[in-house]
Amino acid sequence: MCMHDEATVHYIDMIDQTTLGHRFIKEEFNVTPRIGWQIDPFGHSAVQAYLLGAEVGFDSLFFARIDYQDRAKRKNEKSLEVIWRGSKSLGSSAQIFTGAFPEHYDPPSNFYFEVNDDSTDSPIVQDDINLFDYNVPQRINEFVAAAVSQANVTRTNHIMWTMGTDFKYQYAHTWFRQMDKFLHYVNQDGRVNALYSTPSIYTDAKHATKESWPIKTDDYFPYADHEHAYWTGYFTSRPALKGYVRMMSAYYLAARQLEFFKGRNKSGPNTDSLADALAVVQHHDAVSGTEKQHVANDYAKQISIGYKEAEDVVAASLVGVANLTSKTGWSLQNKFQQCPLLNISYCPPSEVDLSNGKNLVIVVYNPLGWRREDVVRIPVINENVAVWDSSGREVESQLLPLLDVSVEVRKYHVKAYLGKSPKTTPSYWLAFSATVPPLGFSTYIVSSSKRADATSVRQECKSENRKTDTIKVGSGKLKLIYSGNQGKLTQYINSKSLVKESVQQSYSYYRGNNGNQTVKPQASGAYIFRTNGTHPIKSEDKATFTVLRGPLLDEVHQRINSWIYQITRVYKGKEHVEVEFMVGPIPIDDGIGKEIVTQIATTLKNKKTFYTDSNGRDFIERIRNYRKDWDLQVNEPIAGNYYPINLGIYIKDNSTELSVLVDRSVGGSSIRDGQLELMLHRRLLHDDSRGVGEALNETVCISKKCTGLTVLGKYYLKIDPIGEGAKWRRSFGQEIYSPLLLAFTEQDGHDWTKLHVPTFHGMDPSYNFPENVAIITLQELEDGKALFRLAHLYEVGEDKDLSVMASVELKNVFPNKKIKKITETSLSANQERTEMERKRLVWKVSEEEEPKVVRGGPVDPAKLVVNLAPMEIRTFVIDFSY
């Protein structure tokens, strides 16, 4: 467990790591924590307050970092301490008492007693009256003055001092010796009463006063600690690490499901190492991208080690679930292989020569509760290959050439990461359409076959070659129109929804501020985004614009400049656009750090308003150059309007919604009306003086030769009629989070599908989850019980059909198991839900109560139906009888 970040983390990861920690504390110490202690994260999220606060049974939440303007106003109004209602949907049922400290999280400035640290002027309490530095009266006066000063900005008579800070208590004695003396003499003095306290004691003291507290809604983003220091750079910092964390987080979710199906292995590999590594990397100086380079390297290494073990769990589980060992001599030696480097076109098990009659078996697992159709793509070396499903029917497939740029990226990074060069070079991507049952898998066979459509149809358009006025891309309901002469996206047309919207997409970079100001110098760095000006990136004149067309999808390839490459995909069966970008190495030979953004511009009249998710869950309204809680003084018109994005960002006007979903945590905004932008990558040359002590200048090295880091990623774009965007954002958003899991093996001679279970159904084969519910945890605990967590994916009022109470029938979810006992718990599964609700402190608020919130009721042990209200997440520990 760690003090996780609140901007760049996904709520599922927050829940997983908190569960790990809370259950450890419960088991090891029999303690159930009551207080959230997020003192360091750089801004605070609604999800932290209501989900990881109220829903884990906390009575209060404390932290230090809120916007300096906000803090000034709150000190003035004594509203640093509030009742925070983070969720519109759950309202007062998930509110929490929350305190922001008046001055960061240090002790008052001259009460600081670290060993070997003379950086503050904190005289010790000299109480030997024979010594010339005897200072008890002065020190006590200073103590009382500091206490009174804080009391003046605080409601009630109770204040809290945080006696410590980063890296302190290397030798606790130097602190306690002084604090002991202060307590003794201050209490002897009697003007204030001082005691060693805890946040729990403080919370109870505040509660006992029966004071009324102001209400706070939404969140505390973005965070600025002075006029030019907006901590919005870290929303994007280390995008490759952020992408890796998200990918592994999804893998961990799926791997636990497969581990559950197979049964937890008491002695062999399990998913615990991956759980530990993923928990730690949620730290506010980990996935945030604000750690030193060698620390980032270690985080990635730990995840990779955890992944390797989980990979064995998944392979063994697939073997077991497919009932392989009983039907054939096929052993675990010849186990399933997987391809964690598929993003850089590297997948050794698929890069095999199939011309000699070998068949490639691909198992495709779907961790979601609903049936799913998706296009799977794998690199192959043969041109003449085809795909069959497990019933022997050929499946539609499409070959796309592997580009030179991809081959280069693959070659370089395989060498850099694995220390060896790939043996072969695949020539194609083989794409095929897979259909997979919920919580189950399908099996596909790839084998040699002469095919008519050797590869996708290729259409190249050099800009000097202006033969057509427009180029139309997409063979399904969605079409994108490009200008032929410039190769630029101009229009988005959906023939089903009848949306027709002019769209432009471009890249720019912000020049990272180098901090050489004489007044309030501030560089852009790992934490802070501070631009020194915008530089649009024009596509190079001679840049090629290539369209690849085929039966499953069309791809538009654009080399934006020498270090940005982009592929835009329109799938025949989908109504959104998929954009894959490859950014880097960002050049720095001009001595200028760069922060790369992509902009999508439309004609939507969104009136400065846009929406970003809170940790991938609730969407929060953002208004450019405006804060609801105070009268904003705008000093950084770009950086000050950036917000963290984990799921997506959207804008709307009276008729239309433009939504963009992301594959990892990024920063984004709407800087002009009709426009959205995402920051994709950052390479900077100066430290921003917030502790990391390094410039954010990521490189990838082979031996000692390093080049700037290239980032590959995707985002997804959809334009809908007003009111219809949520469905895609929520349900497809969950599919982005949980992609299909692929495992490969070879079939030599035998007919695989006859000897194995080709299609696996984890649930009753006839059962499908409702579209508004996801299984976010299904895990066998160490004691053999199951941890089961369901999330309603929609907010109140978000979708006319899906923002309603949803039901999940557990008898269908676990058709072959008998539920002996089901216990609803707190979100972190460390206490019973009823007990948690019973103990919860009730706070007075200074505003009118809102209407009663509706939530799903208790689960009837006979019916075993779980009801979930919008945005509700319910956690159960299930005891099965076998």
Place this chain on the structure above:
Amino acid sequence: MCMHDEATVHYIDMIDQTTLGHRFIKEEFNVTPRIGWQIDPFGHSAVQAYLLGAEVGFDSLFFARIDYQDRAKRKNEKSLEVIWRGSKSLGSSAQIFTGAFPEHYDPPSNFYFEVNDDSTDSPIVQDDINLFDYNVPQRINEFVAAAVSQANVTRTNHIMWTMGTDFKYQYAHTWFRQMDKFLHYVNQDGRVNALYSTPSIYTDAKHATKESWPIKTDDYFPYADHEHAYWTGYFTSRPALKGYVRMMSAYYLAARQLEFFKGRNKSGPNTDSLADALAVVQHHDAVSGTEKQHVANDYAKQISIGYKEAEDVVAASLVGVANLTSKTGWSLQNKFQQCPLLNISYCPPSEVDLSNGKNLVIVVYNPLGWRREDVVRIPVINENVAVWDSSGREVESQLLPLLDVSVEVRKYHVKAYLGKSPKTTPSYWLAFSATVPPLGFSTYIVSSSKRADATSVRQECKSENRKTDTIKVGSGKLKLIYSGNQGKLTQYINSKSLVKESVQQSYSYYRGNNGNQTVKPQASGAYIFRTNGTHPIKSEDKATFTVLRGPLLDEVHQRINSWIYQITRVYKGKEHVEVEFMVGPIPIDDGIGKEIVTQIATTLKNKKTFYTDSNGRDFIERIRNYRKDWDLQVNEPIAGNYYPINLGIYIKDNSTELSVLVDRSVGGSSIRDGQLELMLHRRLLHDDSRGVGEALNETVCISKKCTGLTVLGKYYLKIDPIGEGAKWRRSFGQEIYSPLLLAFTEQDGHDWTKLHVPTFHGMDPSYNFPENVAIITLQELEDGKALFRLAHLYEVGEDKDLSVMASVELKNVFPNKKIKKITETSLSANQERTEMERKRLVWKVSEEEEPKVVRGGPVDPAKLVVNLAPMEIRTFVIDFSY
């Protein structure tokens, strides 16, 4: 007790503070230390080795700082460890095994584990094999390599690592945790054997090898840590503090004698506070002048507090010894007053109006063992005053006008130090000749009396007023000849010894190096003397040259420049010259630090050779630009020839000796043949980067207004026929160390001398000490016993009459007490001498043995005669029966 300095301390102070510490350790822990641990002092003295080493019963002495050239040669020859014979006179009877560390006193460079200190590259021992920084094999290899490297410059198989350094072990655990691991794994490895050790264990291991060791004589001065870093500045740094320490050290010696005569006061004031303060100020960053200013201030304050208490002891003792309370109603209320600020002409008890019939009583105490005649001087406000002895005879006296410059100095410093301005301003110094018995006092009465010779005869010689060719000064055997037109000393003539030598005396300053070199930068600072050039100080043309003549002495007053004033005194009854100088405030408005020296130039052909004392005791031969122990590479021809002086410096040729004695620790040299120089004061503007972190820029402040510190001091000069200088240097040198102690009271009406004991004899009135022995300690211990320490003042062969065995008859020293038991002890009085000699380790040396050393034999309890061989110091604890 502290790790005392070895250059700027007097041997009597070294003995006193070591005795304090050793007796404390004995009483508190019943431990007798065996090892000298002088790891930090900046060079090492012969007296430390033989007196404070061998003579306190140590078996070895260790330290870090020796000249970098010396160290290089010793490493090469494996002669860092030697048998040191520090005394020519005591030879092998006072030798000690001594080790200089091969690289300062830190651990090897990457074995350094202080909490919160990342300044060295010292990885912890990571022995968790599951962690990526597991490094046991590497760290063990590094450990072995460091050990072997040191073994290669060390005789025998044993080496010592000093696991710590300045300010370390703030949290000992961080060190011990790593050392524990090293010991475990290194011994497991087996190539070397490592253990937690102590210097005693190490010494015993070295001794057990029966190795032969090289002989070292003389001392390790001066110390340089690189070509341009000679630590010879601190010989003079903070000359006022050095002067204060010396003055108080003498006062402490006398005060303990008086405390002994009166009997130690169990509950009232005693001399312990002064003892403690004087002990601590002997530290190598205290009297050395190398502490920060506020620390120096505290040292002075502690001494002053100790003095105040000792002043009460002295006053009460004089009251008791003079048998005052029994003869009169004179009570302790009206006690003796003393004048610690007499050096700045401030003495309130003597500055009283005697015209109304009041008499001033002056008690003059002589702490030496021989009868003494000296000229006493006190400030008075009346012109018509005369002095009578206790038998009613008028004593010869002389009035000297108090100069404007003295009045200014007095006014400024009384205000600065006491916070108040003097009430009166005396007009004159009244000088009179006092005769005082050994270990006793005489009483003198000053009262109103019309005198013929109102004041000294004044002769002013402006330089424009060239009426005479020469001016002769001195009315006794010694005459100084000045050139009339320039006012410069030209000749020294002694009509008794027939010495006639041309002499010049001048002032110069060295420009303190500011450390702005690009290669090996090094500033002159508190520790280091590095000059950037010499600047002769020419007397200003219009400067006056005034001679005051009278019956007791002649004074020559010279204003050298606006910030140097000098008075040269020739006493009718003495054959030496006394020079009082007043230097400061040294101007720094030109941005140049200055180091002020005075030079005395003669025609002596001393062939680069001069002699300086070791801590006021043995004289050591110094040869310019030469070291006996190695082939000197000369990089700093001034600073590299400076040596510490506590007693004096002399040069000689075939016919003549020129000796200069000092009143405090100073640095000095003979930079040209025939010449001697003393550094009197230093004011610098840069830190020399050796730890003090401040420039040596002393000021004196009234409120917030500060001016550069002015230093007042004296030195004494004598020219003798060859072979006759030692007598003056030794016997008069002891008088400089122990001046007469003055105490004042008023006689109103009664005839003081009739009602009191006017002359006190501490010893049998007929007994006088031989001229070659001093009582350096006479003190009542807490248990009622007496600590009694005698020092032979002469070296072997130094004087034809006095470098012989001397005898002291204790029955005459303690005529009224019966000695029940007398025990000779080690020098520090923590063990019996016989026991100490019995335990002493005997070492093999690689050179021929010298002839047997003669020392005084055991004291016969019946005869009670103590014999002392040259340079011998003998310490006794005496139990009296009362």
